[in-house]
Amino acid sequence: MNFKEILQESSLTEKARMLAVSSEESVAWLNALPASSLGNLLEDDTLRISVGPRMGAPVCAPHICRCSATVDVYGSHALSCRYSAGRHSRHSVLNKSLSRALVTCQSHAIIEPNAVLRDDIRTRPDGMTLVRSKE
Structure with a gap:
């Protein structure tokens, strides 16, 4: 039985899983060397x-x-x-990783500062696109 036949006989959930794990990019994280200094030791x-x-x-x-x-x-x-606690931790890990990359490039980085929007001092820009106006 080949991959296409297996897909045809699978449930929607199984099809989604098999298509996701068979994509070329899905295995990239498996090639990372586990190193606590890099923050990728699981x-x-x-x-x-x-x-x-x-x-x-x-x-x-x-x-x-x-x-x-x-x-x-x-x-x-x-x-x-x-x-989900996992959703928040993945979000935080990605933010910290991007921050480290920016600092490595000698760029200033502030992780999700408060008061980015003037109308609400408690709002953080999670998932928000901010556009700087040309004045």
């Missing part, structure tokens, strides 16, 4: 939860999320849940 649970979805393996016990959604053994709900 703890055991983090590695298990990272590899599990690639293999279609269960990563958690079924339960009800605090947003009232049902979480299956594959835990994919956590990738999109607004209450």
